[in-house]
Amino acid sequence: MKTNFRYDNKAAYALLTPIVVLLTIFVVIPFFYAIKVSFYNWSFYQESTFVGFRNFYMVVTDRLFGEAVWVGLKFALMVVPAMLILSFLFANVVKNLGAKYSGFVKTSIYIPTIISGIIASVIFVFIYDYMGGLANYVIGWFGSEPKAWLADVATALPSIAAPAIWLGFGFTALIMLAGLHDIPESYYEAADLEGAGAFKKMWYITIPLMRNVILYLLVTGFIAQISQFELSLVMTNGGPLSETTTPNLYILNHFRNDVMVGNSIAASLLLFVVLGSISALIFRVLNSEKAVDG
Amino acid sequence: MRTQSLVQKSALTVIAGVVTLLALFPLLWVVIAGFKGQAEVLATPFRFFPKEWLVANYTDILGDAAFLKSMGVTFGGALLFAALSLIVNSMAAYVFARLEFRFKSIMWVYVIMTMFIPGMAIMLTSFIVVDKLGMLDTLAVLVLPGVASAGHMFFIRQFYLNIPMALEEAALIDGAGRIKIFTSVFVPMSFPVFVIVGIGSYLGYWNSFIWPTMTITNPNLYQIMQYLYNFRAERVTELGLLMAGSALAAIPTIVLFLIFQKYIISGIKISGLK
Secondary structure, eight states: OOTTOOBOHHHHHHHHHHHHHHHIIIIIHHHHHHHHHTTEEOBSSSOOEEOTTHHHHHHHHOHHHHHHHHHHHHHHHHHHHHHHHHHHHHHHHHHTSOHHHHHHHHHHHHGGGGSOHHHHHHHHHHHTOTTTOHHHHHHHHTTOOOOOTTTSTTTHHHHHHHHHHHHHHHHHHHHHHHHHHTSOHHHHHHHHHTTOOHHHHIIIIIHHHTHHHHHHHHHHHHHHHHTOOHHHHHHTTTOSTTTTOOHHHHHHHHHHHOSBOHHHHHHHHHHHHHHHHHHHHHHHHHHHHHHHTO | OOOOOHHHHHHHHHHHHHHHHHHHHHHHHHHHHTTSOTTTTTOSSOOSSOSSOOOHHHHHHHHOHHHHHHHHHHHHHHHHHHHHHHHHHHHHHHHHHHOBOTTHHHHHHHHHHGGGSOHHHHHHHHHHHHHHTTOTTSHHHHHHHHHOOHHHHHHHHHHHHTSOHHHHHHHHHTTOOHHHHIIIIIHHHTHHHHHHHHHHHHHHHHHOOHHHHHHOOOGGGOOHHHHHHHHHHHOTTOHHHHHHHHHHHHHHHHHHHHHHHHHHHHHHHHHHHO
16 A cells, blocks of 8 residues: 555546446436335335335245246256356367467357347247248258247247357357466376376366356356346247246236236345345355365 | 377367357358248248348348338447446546545445346336436437446456556656546556447447337337347248348447457456456
């Protein structure tokens, strides 16, 4: 710390005013307002009344909300591990490519990441089309009958998981690649001298040293996927039954249809708490693992 | 150096090529489907390339005033959004990186805390707030709510922390004020980090769908994703046109990405692991 530091109160406040004002109006006030509304029977049209924890109670006991949380979990469990494993393997491939070619590959795989969920949904709805879609064409090579991918309870959720993986793959692969490049090459050379094979090198060197990167991607990926709603909104509107109604889609539909919104807001706050706890849990599990091997 | 056999090398090259093609395939497909006639987009059996290449979908959608308008409005909004986001967040980043002032730690906690409030938790009450402010159906409701971002501020601050103190001290001795130092020393050095944050903001705005759908009902302000969503619902049979529109709506983003991709890809490393 500098001993003779001077206070620049005026300049500091002047430069901070915009961010503080905007965050206050558009984040902090809505947040505390949400907490307040969640205790009220609130609507646009009527006098609101204090109802205590009733909104939360209604959400927790709503079978559909429970189902939506379950759908969100299943969805995240389909997307995140698949995406991480694929991008981990792919990052290892790209790392060993020539510089010029890997530059091209990196740029190309990142492009889907910048595409919106809406455009991805439009594309994938056609890929899954019953009559002329690519998916049925491909399974036709193997002699399978066409499937109504998005209308079948068994295939709807995995069918939405595919574009989610497609959208996120490039980003995770590049982060993995950045992590791989941070591992000193000498570790692998030492392992080579010991006669370690590719699998051993990956298991004993790459994966342990990539733990923080993987953890980061696991937590952020999990939160992003469980919050996903655009794909199911556009591709299936939550159906068939409520097989693809993710928690956020549930909240959104209630907010649009219900007169009283205290409910929806209580649900979104609850979800916020649930997500926070899940990511805290993942961090703890991985941290304790770290403590074991010192 | 590790040695790799030619076989290994070419196997890797092939795998990388196949995955890259798979990643790009859906986009290639939508671009190509845009060249198909209405009946051919979903022709059975499936065909990747059209029987004959039609440009009618592309010329038609480009001739649609509503499409062009929403592209234009969204592009303008996205640029404005990105510019404001850079200004607001970099000013705060500079303050937190370099200045000492009363209540600094309180202000820091106040700003950073907002990073942990998920968008969905506050979207519904944000709607009520912008409604009360009379902002519904204005450009302001699209641009202002997301401009201040603790995440972006934090990211720019990490960059500013690495700018040598000496540069600033020299300017201070020359009698420059803090604000002058920020605009004439820090801003010009910020290009790499501004590219990353600017593109991030631009993308967030360009791809946003649910917020415009909630707050905008005036067709003159329809955002491009909102337009595509409505188009799909209302003009269900015009598949080729929808494909062409979707392809065109992705183009500004892809072009921007290709121009700045060098910075974005190197920026991923910093942004991801900090």
